[in-house]
Amino acid sequence: MSLDLDQISVRKINGVSALKEGELHAFGVSTVKELLEYYPFRYEDYRLRSLSEVKDGERVTIQAKIAGAPVLQRYGGKSRLTCKMLAENWMFSATWFNRHFLKEQLTAGREIVLTGKWDQRRLQLTVSESDFPDKGISRSGTLQPVYSIGGKITQAWIRKTMNQALQQYGEMIPEILPPHLIQKYRLMPRKQAIAGIHQPSDTGEGQQARRRMVYEELFLFQLKMQAYRALNHGKMDGVVHTADNTTIREFVRSLPFELTDAQKKVELEILHDMRSPYCMNRLLQGDVGSGKTVVAAIALYTTVRSGNQGALMVPTEILAEQHMRSLQRMFQPFGVTVALLTGSVTGKKRKDVLASLQMGLTDIVVGTHALIQEEVFFRQLGLVVTDEQHRFGVNQRSVLRRKGYNPDVLTMTATPIPRTMAITAFGDMDVSTLSERPKGRIPITTHWVKHDMMDRVLGFIRREVDQGRQAYLICPLIEESDKLDVQNAIDLHVQMQQAFPQFKVGLLHGRMTSGEKDEVMRDFYSNDLQLLISTTVVEVGVDVPNATLMVIMDADRFGLSQLHQLRGRVGRGAHASFCILVADPKSEVGRERMEVMTDTEDGFEVARRDLDLRGPGDFFGTKQSGLPEFRLADMVADYEVVEQAREDAAALVSDASFWTSPSYSLLREHLRKEQVFQGDLID
Incomplete structure (x- = not known):
């Protein structure tokens, strides 16, 4: 985390031109530090082997001697180059495709290192890469890193540049972890670890290097959280909400349903925070249909009755309209004004909304990213609620917060995360959980059927729609794929139009x-x-009470949490609802997923079983959970390390010497750069 490497441009690395600097910027790499922390995602094995130990069809690197004259054949603009080789006692053919320019270099008796696919029956190697040791360039004997790249950056160029960066600046890499933690976990020194990730001498070194940097990454994240909590939790002046219990009870009694015990408990936690003189930063997580919106409405009503304004930011326009309608219904008897601000609100209507907000005539605004535009001003913003928070970037959320003076913040997510993991991941937030369904919610009946029962499924769809209901049909792909034999949305749309000419069929x-x-x-x-x-674009938050049927094609292609989110799109009205999973799973995991879905409707139980089934690697799906993203660490796979790092960071932050001792100056500098000392909420 040295200031030095953080301030040295990649242009200072030999061989990085202005053009290449621009290409690196596209990957978020501007400084030497950022380049050295741009880690490979896998390795290619170029260690030399003997042909006697290679299996047919295997990729292999061997050293050989050119044993004959090369033969070049051209056909239709393409070429094939073949040459006899000798390795130990093996005589075999090496074949290159579209590498005609190598012909002049293939001279008899010259040493060559070949990497390619071995064909045992033909005694032939189809070459993907070749090097000449007499040129001084050879990958042989190494594990070569493979980076995520694009544009005009090649693997060869980034490997060479990384090597150059390590040569020029490797000695400047500072140690940042305290010695007692390095000893406690027997961690590799930082210089060695960063070099070992980019250029491991063997798999053992690569694993130890990764172990060191994963711990560091998680420790620094937890340190930021724990330091923020120690410095600011219960200390940052916020909005004091003064609405009394009688006023709030009157609103709650007006609702057309009774709150669940979980909602009452969470409501008390939120009201306690809002009444304190300090800034609330609370995560509300609840299963699909657990009633998060009602809890948010009580908090918004509290802010208005305390003389402030509230903002609710959601990811899509349709969701914003939906929330606005439900809030207007709830607030109408109490004279609370609700406005909508999305990209579609334009012209005079937009000007009126902006003026009304600035003058304080609008109590609550519901909107999308449009809420964070520069011309949006509040008279007195007291509460910010963000729904499906992982759909917004950190900056977008903090911009909305800064439109008031330290307003309280309530963040909502429908992705069930095991509570201990949520507390660990969102270390700077208090976590509230809605774990029960509202009373009167009719359970959703889930069936699993095979593809050969599709006629019965169509009959079921017809029956529901004939009764005036609506149905979703979800598929994993947009268009036909030659790789996957699964139903796709465009084909299914055509099929359903043909099957139900009397119904109107939409495509999304x-x-x-x-x-x-x-x-x-x-x-x-x-x-x-x-x-x-x-x-799956329909997955989050859309509320169509009249939709009672969810049919998911090739359901075994989806993760459990995703299936559960999709199922939650129905069961939102007064009628019985159904979810039909159409799947012929080939794997045991696929079958178990179908069984879990038919066994339980509890999102937290689904999340727990998903973790068991998938293993740690991709439990949360792509950017689905709002959990922080790391370069190397995995919040689930490295869960034990997360726990260790949290304990270590908490112990360090609570030690008075951490804040004063010169030995921790680099860690304090890291916190300063992460803006922990500025008193802003961190995401």
């Missing part, structure tokens, strides 16, 4: 613009479409 997928998606969802919401064929 990720390649449509947000305007097109919103239009389709509005048509479905208003029952202008009876069937909606969709990919």
